[in-house]
Amino acid sequence: xxxxxxxxxxxxxxxxxxxxxxxxxxxxxxxxxxxxxxxxxxxxxxxxxxxxxxxxxxxxxxxxxxxxxxxxxxxxxxxxxxxxxxxxxxxxxxxxxxxxxxxxxxxxxxxxxxxxxxxxxxxxxxxxxxxxxxxxxxxxxxxxxxxxxxxxxxxxxxxxxxxxxxxxxxxxxxxxxxxxxxxxxxxxxxxxxxxxxxxxxxxxxxxxxxxxxxxxxxxxxxxxxxxxxxxxxxxxxxxxxxxxxxxxxxxxxxxxxxxxxxxxxxxxxxxxxxxxxxxxxxxxxxxxxxxxxxxxxxxxxxxxxxxxxxxxxxxxxxx
Amino acid sequence: xxxxxxxxxxxxxxxxxxxxxxxxxxxxxxxxxxxxxxxxxxxxxxxxxxxxxxxxxxxxxxxxxxxxxxxxxxxxxxxxxxxxxxxxxxxxxxxxxxxxxxxxxxxxxxxxxxxxxxxxxxxxxxxxxxxxxxxxxxxxxxxxxxxxxxxxxxxxxxxxxxxxxxxxxxxxxxxxxxxxxxxxxxxxxxxxxxxxxxxxxxxxxxxxxxxxxxxxxxxxxxxxxxxxxxxxxxxxxxxxxxxxxxxxxxxxxxxxxxxxxxxxxxxxxxxxxxxxxxxxxxxxxxxxxxxxxxxxxxxxxxxxxxxxxxxxxxxxxxx
Numbered sequence: 001x002x003x004x005x006x007x008x009x010x011x012x013x014x015x016x017x018x019x020x021x022x023x024x025x026x027x028x029x030x031x032x033x034x035x036x037x038x039x040x041x042x043x044x045x046x047x048x049x050x051x052x053x054x055x056x057x058x059x060x061x062x063x064x065x066x067x068x069x070x071x072x073x074x075x076x077x078x079x080x081x082x083x084x085x086x087x088x089x090x091x092x093x094x095x096x097x098x099x100x101x102x103x104x105x106x107x108x109x110x111x112x113x114x115x116x117x118x119x120x121x122x123x124x125x126x127x128x129x130x131x132x133x134x135x136x137x138x139x140x141x142x143x144x145x146x147x148x149x150x151x152x153x154x155x156x157x158x159x160x161x162x163x164x165x166x167x168x169x170x171x172x173x174x175x176x177x178x179x180x181x182x183x184x185x186x187x188x189x190x191x192x193x194x195x196x197x198x199x200x201x202x203x204x205x206x207x208x209x210x211x212x213x214x215x216x217x218x219x220x221x222x223x224x225x226x227x228x229x230x231x232x233x234x235x236x237x238x239x240x241x242x243x244x245x246x247x248x249x250x251x252x253x254x255x256x257x258x259x260x261x262x263x264x265x266x267x268x269x270x271x272x273x274x275x276x277x278x279x280x281x282x283x284x285x286x287x288x289x290x291x292x293x294x295x296x297x298x299x300x301x302x303x304x305x306x307x308x309x310x311x312x313x314x315x316x317x318x319x
Numbered sequence: 320x321x322x323x324x325x326x327x328x329x330x331x332x333x334x335x336x337x338x339x340x341x342x343x344x345x346x347x348x349x350x351x352x353x354x355x356x357x358x359x360x361x362x363x364x365x366x367x368x369x370x371x372x373x374x375x376x377x378x379x380x381x382x383x384x385x386x387x388x389x390x391x392x393x394x395x396x397x398x399x400x401x402x403x404x405x406x407x408x409x410x411x412x413x414x415x416x417x418x419x420x421x422x423x424x425x426x427x428x429x430x431x432x433x434x435x436x437x438x439x440x441x442x443x444x445x446x447x448x449x450x451x452x453x454x455x456x457x458x459x460x461x462x463x464x465x466x467x468x469x470x471x472x473x474x475x476x477x478x479x480x481x482x483x484x485x486x487x488x489x490x491x492x493x494x495x496x497x498x499x500x501x502x503x504x505x506x507x508x509x510x511x512x513x514x515x516x517x518x519x520x521x522x523x524x525x526x527x528x529x530x531x532x533x534x535x536x537x538x539x540x541x542x543x544x545x546x547x548x549x550x551x552x553x554x555x556x557x558x559x560x561x562x563x564x565x566x567x568x569x570x571x572x573x574x575x576x577x578x579x580x581x582x583x584x585x586x587x588x589x590x591x592x593x594x595x596x597x598x599x600x601x602x603x604x605x606x607x608x609x610x611x612x613x614x615x616x617x618x619x620x621x622x623x624x625x626x627x628x629x630x631x632x633x634x635x636x637x638x
Contacts, residue, residue: 011455021415057327058462079426125579148563154548182545184538194534194542198524199556206556213580215513220504221555223513226501227466227474229555232548234623235616236540237525242604243620244467247613250604254597256531262592264511273581278573285561285569294566297554301562304553304631311626 003171004116004139004184005132006178009089012035015081015105016094017044020198021148022051022121024092030056030073031066031179035099036046037077038084045077055151061306062152085109091119099126106141118168118175120144120158120238127189138163142172145193152305157193159186198237208269210284211277213247217284233308322459322490323435334400334424336363336411339441339469341370346470348363348374348390349383350498356396357403364396366499374470379469404428409494410438411463418445425460426453437487438476439463439493443515444536446508447480450597457482461491463502465510471624476512478505517556527588529603530596534605553626628630 012028014021017039019159025035029052039045056068064071078084085091094107102121107223109119113136121128123143132138142160147153156176160169169185186193192200206220210319215223231240240251245253271277289297331347333340336358344354348371358364370390375387383390397403401605404410410432421440428438434456439565440447451457461479466472475495479488483510488504495502505512511519534542550559558570564572590596608616 149353184541191586195546199547200580201524202521203556216508217557221558222503224551224555227514227520229551232543233552237522238536238540250601255487267510269448282569
């Protein structure tokens with residue numbers, strides 16, 4: 001069965017109205033979609049419009065048109081996921097990370113939704129292969145994993161399960177890219193998809209360097225944010241090393257610099273995740289942040305993210 | 320012996336006039352110093368002023384005052400390192416990465432330079448402990464490792480050797496920070512200092528994901544540059560996860576998210592560095608870059624770096 005044409009997507013269902021669901025909702029609203037959100041908790045339903053509205057000034061700064069009020073006129077919040085998916089052309093599922101719960105929700109949504117609609121799950125820890133087992137149309141389920149905060153970070157990782165059709169994965173990549181996200185295709189289900197694995201690899205050594213007394217928490221952080229982190233906002237690790245190879249590019253890098261790289265690999269460490277390291281990291285971060293609260297830091301990160309996104313790519317291109 | 324007061328540093332000697340030496344020279348000139356550079360190769364000496372001048376428009380974009388011509392009036396290039404260090408208040412050594420060569424140069428510079436002057440080496444692969452063995456005043460030698468390109472990237476890693484005094488390491492950190500760099504203190508000599516180890520840890524998994532068919536070179540790159548890379552330009556890995564812990568910060572992160580992290584660690588891979596991977600990486604990068612040459616990519620990176628540095632911190636603060 002062929003899938004809905006991209007240009008016919010008008011309404012998006014967002015399952016779960018917490019932080020991630022609200023952030024996704026705000027982003028879909030900024031793309032002009034009608035958003036039908038659901039959450040079984042009445043407290044969450046009461047809070048959701050406020051969470052969406054709170055994202056709006058940031059989306060405006062990235063080029064979204066209209067006011068938060070105009071956007072919220074296209075937003076509705078429902079108790080049941082089955083109400084939310086009524087008339088939906090795409091579903092973004094953000095339920096808690098419990099397999100049985102997701103299996104049940106996805107089967108019910110699957111039964112209610114025309115078979116030409118794709119369903120994406122925000123899961124970071126579960127596999128589409130496991131989530132799709134109870135579906136009549138498992139071929140339309142993909143993992144569509146965002147990066148926090150979803151309304152600002154362009155990356156979406158698309159991963160299919162064993163029963164997912166290539167067509168559905170391609171559709172999801174094309175859908176997100178058509179609206180300014182940068183969707184990538186993960187070709188095999190592996191724990192952590194791609195970006196979380198890469199983050200985990202980096203943090204493993206970052207924690208080890210603190211534990212083994214090589215540098216303070218703050219200095220390890222600065223070693224990234226004042227160094228390679230600035231380059232990684234522009235180019236990924238392979239392209240960075242292609243440049244690191246000079247005029248010979250990646251081939252030169254591979255032949256001449258991989259030996260040094262391997263010496264470093266051999267010396268990388270594995271931290272012992274004990275109470276002492278916990279204390280070291282908590283103390284170090286506390287010292288690093290000074291009197292900035294988590295809310296201050298989040299606001300600072302988001303403001304700088306928007307500034308960086310705007311200088312890297314004109315706002316007009318991202319809205 | 321106490322070291323020269325920071326405010327009395329007027330003249331900097333830069334040993335080596337290649338890409339790194341010229342980039343350092345341009346940065347020191349932008350801070351208002353007189354720069355005495357040396358290179359034993361006459362071709363390198365002929366090329367050096369042009370390399371310095373090529374950095375100038377970028378430094379101007381970051382707030383450096385005056386023209387390239389005015390800056391070059393404070394720049395001189397010499398055949399011998401002993402000529403370059405005459406009257407120098409700080410020395411930045413960028414000779415080829417050969418231990419015996421560096422030992423000889425550093426001993427000779429040490430003998431010629433008043434003992435209250437600090438000497439920094441740009442080495443990425445050698446230890447201060449090994450380089451300082453022939454010096455009469457080994458206590459003033461530090462590694463002062465920049466990040467490419469040195470005139471743009473703020474990070475400088477300061478590492479002392481066994482005989483380096485704490486005072487010299489502190490002096491170097493204070494010196495660079497006083498002039499707009501972000502210098503960090505590496506407390507123990509380890510291969511790759513800090514940033515290169517972290518880069519190596521990330522690239523190890525990035526190469527593994529390509530080799531094991533999880534994603535294309537380009538998609539692995541986008542997984543960073545459109546995701547965590549954008550955040551790492553703002554905050555390092557520890558601070559990022561402090562935010563990832565929500566209102567509970569690093570303590571919550573440690574207690575609740577480290578288990579998932581450890582699952583990912585257990586699944587991280589080690590690529591086999593064979594000819595097939597070389598080909599896969601070269602082909603993947605070739606496809607990713609399209610018709611952009613290395614020079615195009617470097618210009619693109621530098622332009623975006625300058626834009627990011629300017630939005631993260633007003634130009635006035637960095638000049």
